[in-house]
Amino acid sequence: DSGVTQTPKHLITATGQRVTLRCSPRSGDLSVYWYQQSLDQGLQFLIQYYNGEERAKGNILERFSAQQFPDLHSELNLSSLELGDSALYFCASSSQNTEAFFGQGTRLTVV
Amino acid sequence: GQNIDQPTEMTATEGAIVQINCTYQTSGFNGLFWYQQHAGEAPTFLSYNVLDGLEEKGRFSSFLSRSKGYSYLLLKELQMKDSASYLCAVRTGGFKTIFGAGTRLFVKA
Numbered sequence: 001d002s003g004v005t006q007t008p009k010h011l012i013t014a015t016g017q018r019v020t021l022r023c024s025p026r027s028g029d030l031s032v033y034w035y036q037q038s039l040d041q042g043l044q045f046l047i048q049y050y051n052g053e054e055r056a057k058g059n060i061l062e063r064f065s066a067q068q069f070p071d072l073h074s075e076l077n078l079s080s081l082e083l084g085d086s087a088l089y090f091c092a093s094s095s096q097n098t099e100a101f102f103g104q105g106t107r108l109t110v111v
Numbered sequence: 112g113q114n115i116d117q118p119t120e121m122t123a124t125e126g127a128i129v130q131i132n133c134t135y136q137t138s139g140f141n142g143l144f145w146y147q148q149h150a151g152e153a154p155t156f157l158s159y160n161v162l163d164g165l166e167e168k169g170r171f172s173s174f175l176s177r178s179k180g181y182s183y184l185l186l187k188e189l190q191m192k193d194s195a196s197y198l199c200a201v202r203t204g205g206f207k208t209i210f211g212a213g214t215r216l217f218v219k220a
Binding site: 044 | 141142144151152153154155156159198203205206207208209210211212213
């Protein structure tokens, strides 16, 4: 158990809908990262937060947004969903100079 | 731009040694990580290099050359359970961690 919790584990939704994925980081970790992994693809960096502030942005679509709350949990919002958004979404957390610990991921299926 | 390259697939025999290479070009460098990922599961941390040289941890070793933008992961005494994807990741100057596409390793008997 990495200590990073993601909910839900699975999500099936229709095209055009909006969903929210939730992540609770390890106790004490201030950084939260979001990654997308499509079938048989590598991890694509979406966005990073540090202590509530956006720190780095990757190839995150405008339809996607995220935030980190004062209690350090984070949410990734995906809207106007398309079939191609079907993927595993991972959240990871870390301290300043340590490795990232990953949650088990949310498997999103858009039908 | 920022780029991390790894071979797509490798095959090796149980009990053998395999070396997985990674080259990178990033804006700034704050460390290189190797992760193992079994299909459908979360990546798990294997090693971290921030200075040049070799870091050894049991059957796994990782090497870094910052001047060459190059790292490798060495797996010894391969076991069937080592069949997985191996991800090279670089923490950049902005403390963003970027992952390569991963190398899928197949270990055969």
